[in-house]
Amino acid sequence: MITTETSITVKKTTKSRISELNEATMGFGKVFSDHMFVADYSNGQWAKAEIVPYDKISISPAGSMMHYGQSIFEGMKAYRTDQGRILLFRPLSNHKRLNISAQRMCMPVVPEELFMEGLLKLIKLDSEWVPKGEGTSLYIRPFMIATDDSLGVKASDTYKFLIITSPVSKYYSDPVKVLVETNYVRAVEGGVGFSKVSGNYGRSLYPTKLAMQKGYQQVIWTDARHHRYIEESGTMNVMFVIDDTVITPPLGDTILAGITRDSVLTIARDWNVKVEERKISIDELIDAHKAGTLQEAFGVGTAATIAPISLIGYEGIDYSMPVLKNNSFATRVAMELDEIRKGRKSDKHNWIVSV
Numbered sequence: 001m002i003t004t005e006t007s008i009t010v011k012k013t014t015k016s017r018i019s020e021l022n023e024a025t026m027g028f029g030k031v032f033s034d035h036m037f038v039a040d041y042s043n044g045q046w047a048k049a050e051i052v053p054y055d056k057i058s059i060s061p062a063g064s065m066m067h068y069g070q071s072i073f074e075g076m077k078a079y080r081t082d083q084g085r086i087l088l089f090r091p092l093s094n095h096k097r098l099n100i101s102a103q104r105m106c107m108p109v110v111p112e113e114l115f116m117e118g119l120l121k122l123i124k125l126d127s128e129w130v131p132k133g134e135g136t137s138l139y140i141r142p143f144m145i146a147t148d149d150s151l152g153v154k155a156s157d158t159y160k161f162l163i164i165t166s167p168v169s170k171y172y173s174d175p176v177k178v179l180v181e182t183n184y185v186r187a188v189e190g191g192v193g194f195s196k197v198s199g200n201y202g203r204s205l206y207p208t209k210l211a212m213q214k215g216y217q218q219v220i221w222t223d224a225r226h227h228r229y230i231e232e233s234g235t236m237n238v239m240f241v242i243d244d245t246v247i248t249p250p251l252g253d254t255i256l257a258g259i260t261r262d263s264v265l266t267i268a269r270d271w272n273v274k275v276e277e278r279k280i281s282i283d284e285l286i287d288a289h290k291a292g293t294l295q296e297a298f299g300v301g302t303a304a305t306i307a308p309i310s311l312i313g314y315e316g317i318d319y320s321m322p323v324l325k326n327n328s329f330a331t332r333v334a335m336e337l338d339e340i341r342k343g344r345k346s347d348k349h350n351w352i353v354s355v
Helices: 064-068 091-104 112-125 198-202 205-213 259-270 282-291 329-341
Strands: 035-042 045-053 071-073 076-080 086-089 137-146 159-168 176-181 218-222 230-233 236-242 245-248 274-277 294-301 305-314 317-320 352-354
Touching (some): 045 112, 064 137, 071 091, 086 112, 091 112, 091 259, 112 159, 176 205, 236 259, 236 282, 245 259, 259 274, 259 294, 259 305, 282 294, 282 305, 294 329
Parallel strands (some): 176 218
Antiparallel strands (some): 076 086, 076 137, 137 159, 218 230, 230 236, 236 294, 305 317
């Protein structure tokens, strides 16, 4: 039985690094806020929950996370409204998904009380780090690692859960060029593709490096069995508009249940836009491009939000995607999400949590 002691102590830094924040040059994930939340798991319970100055952590060279890969994380954001309030977008969905990953990786679940109390106290303490500029936000990275000091191949008995934050600007400044990957795979049926496991991202680096050497910024992953069906694009879910229908691959073992993905599909249905969650092959996509019925191609994710795809490379041929316009679905849904996250529009789905 997993229990928790959620009395959170706070140790404030004696020297703030807020002067390092420069909205014009901060990029993505390069500067970190003053504090971090840390909780330890042992003897079947979460305890020693505290907020401390951001710093390095001590891990044994035999730490099981480094040897056997028990490492999961989440990505979420806080936004500052025009009135100066701070809002979180769908944090409970991130908590739910973190625990789905934890279960798959044989790790303990994080109680909602511990997750939300630690998160809210941390953001309140470092509220000055939430940037004000358009297109900026405070990126929040909750993660859990195994900490057993042992080389035995087994699930760890001890874990550390942390939350760190980083003020960020846009992940992609321009539409992205992607290469369809037909050799390497991101995920397989029965694997961990649906989980936010660190290893999923590690295995993507080499194929992405090869694509970048060819002039692309990211890859489109295809299914492991046939390399025929589209799955994700880089670190994003992917969507297409064909004949006024929003089409995206269905969730399953190999595709992450993106929170931005779900939000975009929910808004589309609110607008009575036709949505299809189904398999889509690269051949179907190219046929639609040739027929002139492919209207939009874009990725969706927490870091990127809505990332227009300008070009898709496949079997030595580059296919230029339609340029998004002000009335394009992706443009409109990006604006809608921004209005909701900044508190400018009604939150009919209860996605917003005020800090």
